[in-house]
Amino acid sequence: MNELTLQRVQFSKDADNKLRSLKAKTGLTPNILCRLAFCLSVEHGTEPPEIDMTERGREINRYTLFGEYETMFTSLLKVWMLEYSSTVEINELCVRHIHRGIPLINPNKL
Template structure:
């Protein structure tokens, strides 16, 4: 469902780079955490356009072993989306969650 190659927005990339500087977590791991933080927070993508143009990586690098789970959560949250829009929804959740996480100054602060 999600494409083989994926990117995130400039805003998310910059926020996740700050998180990496503070905690040592790489941008792709930060993106996974951001996605799940956004889902947990209850954020809902309203269909607005989002520019996903930073850091092209393959789907497995972005999602790791959680690819099937991410896709299932997106299908559950947005059952009537067209296939091409799931990528935008994922990017929007990463965008939302990145701002939740960027202010974390340590791994213990991130977990607490």
């Protein structure tokens, strides 16, 4: 099975702007918001769409993004890939899940 090899996660300008807005509203750091976003997207149960990276925003390194829970997030992604028979490469799928989940975060419900 594929292993997660990405070292830095590149965000689209739109996702970066949403992360900034969510941080201002919630006080949560972008890495914590991305962890929540990832989980919300995985819960959706469908393959996330491709990302328009025409305009790029911030980058977050992998350790900052997942921290000591990297093994858990990687395992969750691998199980999701098996369950939904995804053929998308694991690094791309991880980034897609984070990007799809960012707009799913509703600061009024946190």
